[in-house]
Amino acid sequence: MGAAGFVHAAHRHPARAAGARAVKLRRAPAAILGAGVLLAALPFLKPPAFYESFLYLALFWIVLATSWNILSGYAGYFSFGHGAFFGAGVYTSATLAVKFNWPFLLTLPVAALVAAAIGVGVGAVAFRVRGVRGELFALLTLAVTFVLATIVGNTPIDGGPGVYLNAVPVPKLGPTPTSSLYLMMLVAAVVTMLVSWVIRQSRFGAGLFAIHDDEDAAEVMGVPSYRWKLAALAVSCALAGWVGGIHALFVSYVTTAETFNLTVPLTVVLMSILGGSRHWAGPAIGAVAITCLLFAFTGSQFAVLGKGAIGLILVIGILFMPQGVMGAFRHSRDGGNPKLPDALDPRLRGDDGKVLLQVRGLSKSFRGVQALSNVSLEVRQGEILGLLGPNGSGKSTFINVVSGHYEADGGEVWLDGRNIAGLPAHRIARAGIARTYQIPRPFSQMTVLDNVAIAAMYAGDGLKTLEAGRMEARRWLTFTNLDAKADALPSELNLHQRKFLELARALASRPKLVLLDEVLCGLTPTEIHSAVELIRRIRDQGTTIVFVEHVMDAVMALTDRIVVFDQGAMLAEGEPREVMQRPAVMSAYLGVAHA
Numbered sequence: 001m002g003a004a005g006f007v008h009a010a011h012r013h014p015a016r017a018a019g020a021r022a023v024k025l026r027r028a029p030a031a032i033l034g035a036g037v038l039l040a041a042l043p044f045l046k047p048p049a050f051y052e053s054f055l056y057l058a059l060f061w062i063v064l065a066t067s068w069n070i071l072s073g074y075a076g077y078f079s080f081g082h083g084a085f086f087g088a089g090v091y092t093s094a095t096l097a098v099k100f101n102w103p104f105l106l107t108l109p110v111a112a113l114v115a116a117a118i119g120v121g122v123g124a125v126a127f128r129v130r131g132v133r134g135e136l137f138a139l140l141t142l143a144v145t146f147v148l149a150t151i152v153g154n155t156p157i158d159g160g161p162g163v164y165l166n167a168v169p170v171p172k173l174g175p176t177p178t179s180s181l182y183l184m185m186l187v188a189a190v191v192t193m194l195v196s197w198v199i200r201q202s203r204f205g206a207g208l209f210a211i212h213d214d215e216d217a218a219e220v221m222g223v224p225s226y227r228w229k230l231a232a233l234a235v236s237c238a239l240a241g242w243v244g245g246i247h248a249l250f251v252s253y254v255t256t257a258e259t260f261n262l263t264v265p266l267t268v269v270l271m272s273i274l275g276g277s278r279h280w281a282g283p284a285i286g287a288v289a290i291t292c293l294l295f296a297f298t299g300s301q302f303a304v305l306g307k308g309a310i311g312l313i314l315v316i317g318i319l320f321m322p323q324g325v326m327g328a329f330r331h332s333r334d335g336g337n338p339k340l341p342d343a344l345d346p347r348l349r350g351d352d353g354k355v356l357l358q359v360r361g362l363s364k365s366f367r368g369v370q371a372l373s374n375v376s377l378e379v380r381q382g383e384i385l386g387l388l389g390p391n392g393s394g395k396s397t398f399i400n401v402v403s404g405h406y407e408a409d410g411g412e413v414w415l416d417g418r419n420i421a422g423l424p425a426h427r428i429a430r431a432g433i434a435r436t437y438q439i440p441r442p443f444s445q446m447t448v449l450d451n452v453a454i455a456a457m458y459a460g461d462g463l464k465t466l467e468a469g470r471m472e473a474r475r476w477l478t479f480t481n482l483d484a485k486a487d488a489l490p491s492e493l494n495l496h497q498r499k500f501l502e503l504a505r506a507l508a509s510r511p512k513l514v515l516l517d518e519v520l521c522g523l524t525p526t527e528i529h530s531a532v533e534l535i536r537r538i539r540d541q542g543t544t545i546v547f548v549e550h551v552m553d554a555v556m557a558l559t560d561r562i563v564v565f566d567q568g569a570m571l572a573e574g575e576p577r578e579v580m581q582r583p584a585v586m587s588a589y590l591g592v593a594h595a
């Protein structure tokens with residue numbers, strides 16, 4: 001398994017490996033629950049109050065760092081707004097308990113809901129705008145913190161002086177009020193860790209990691225990125241709101257300055273990075289380590305020295321363990337040859353002339369450059385249609401528009417009798433169109449196996465579990481001769497293998513139509529030969545292919561029909577050799593076809 005931390009798939013003995021994996025999977029929640037039970041017994045053993053307050057803080061940071069990680073670590077959307085969602089929880093519980101005299105425990109689900117609702121409101125806007133990624137998203141979420149602080153500080157919610165919770169009775173869960181607060185935080189920490197673990201092992205989690213590595217490619221492979229990010233943000237915010245509610249009672253006096261400051265977002269970022277943001281337990285480990293350090297130095301004459309030591313540890317950690325502590329403890333790879341998959345489903349070669357894809361009047365321009373101009377063409381079921389044309393003639397744009405990567409300016413795209421123009425890329429992937437990229441775009445921190453599993457789970461009819469996705473992915477890794485690389489990261493593959501990985505990802509969704517964008521570009525003659533053989537085998541099982549290519553020998557060897565583009569428009573269409581002899585095609589194409 002790669003740095004991604006997905007559970008490792010051993011292939012040499014699949015049955016034994018699956019059993020070992022299942023045991024390993026069950027071990028994690030058992031460990032979380034076991035630790036929870038042990039820690040819950042602590043207050044009844046009458047330990048010094050110091051331990052409760054220390055453990056309370058460690059658990060507090062575990063919840064905040066782990067919940068932050070669900071969106072920011074898994075999906076890669078760095079949020080600096082966690083303080084806002086935490087603060088929403090603080091003030092919701094404080095307001096309901098103090099001003100409306102609600103029993104305290106009842107305020108907590110509302111605190112979670114309010115924080116989640118604010119998060120979803122922010123995400124619904126931010127995630128719609130394609131450009132709001134990376135630092136822009138971080139800044140936007142930071143701005144939410146200040147906006148919320150201003151609203152709370154200037155309305156009766158707080159109004160300026162802060163809110164006292166001294167009179168709010170602490171629910172009696174343990175022998176003392178401190179222990180009750182500690183137990184409340186323990187429950188929150190156990191639930192948060194379990195939620196984070198469940199997401200990490202799920203199809204949903206795999207989708208978030210694909211978004212993290214390459215959001216556009218994830219969409220093209222069927223991952224509904226907008227909905228998934230919103231869901232991750234909602235869960236992350238709800239957990240932060242819940243802990244905010246508990247903390248309001250713990251501190252018993254809340255102010256906007258103490259609540260909505262940069263401490264929460266900065267600390268959770270540091271904790272997650274130190275522990276490893278791609279692992280469910282990483283943020284918790286970072287949280288415990290930093291809380292210990294803070295606790296060791298707080299109040300002593302070495303407080304400043306302590307902060308310096310934390311900074312130094314972080315710098316060393318980031319330099320020597322860029323994937324965090326958990327990343328450094330990556331599972332060792334066990335590789336080996338997989339069992340040969342079952343025979344591939346033979347599909348009927350659809351040479352009955354049925355039209356699978358029909359494009360009518362398709363147009364697309366980029367700031368005045370007419371990349372596609374009123375293109376109409378048909379792709380018949382079971383054929384390999386070659387798409388040719390000189391550089392810049394619109395071939396890649398055609399693939400980008402048909403696959404939903406770009407929205408067309410005009411025209412219709414009918415797949416199997418359904419107009420798919422204007423649908424988001426993930427819906428087009430589900431409708432049965434898969435594509436490869438001219439320059440391979442693998443999910444860089446996921447294993448080769450999981451790269452393919454994403455397509456198997458999300459595109460086409462989509463398999464419902466990660467395990468099923470991986471089973472299907474193995475078939476296609478065998479088909480593309482990549483089975484020995486299942487556990488490698490894409491960076492360990494050469495270009496030839498990366499191109500085959502693109503093919504395996506495209507095929508794993510069992511698509512009706514595959515759009516191949518210059519899969520042979522950059523390969524040696526021997527590699528081209530093996531790729532041509534592979535494409536033939538893909539067609540032989542009945543998959544329809546649109547083949548964009550400059551390597552003319554391969555075009556002649558593979559295609560049933562070709563279409564030639566020139567300056568975004570269709571120049572010719574017909575039998576390959578005949579079309580290439582036409583004077584108009586030769587003059588448009590000269591210098592490429594005859595190179």
Ligand SMILES: Nc1ncnc2c1ncn2[C@@H]1O[C@H](COP(=O)(O)OP(=O)(O)OP(=O)(O)O)[C@@H](O)[C@H]1O
Binds near residue numbers: 370390391
């Ligand atoms: N994202 C974009 N932004 C601006 N212009 C673009 C974009 N994508 C394509 N174009 C322009 O559209 C035209 C068609 O480009 P496209 O990449 O589709 O051609 P192509 O036939 O695939 O070329 P090649 O064979 O070199 O890959 C070119 O003029 C190109 O510069």
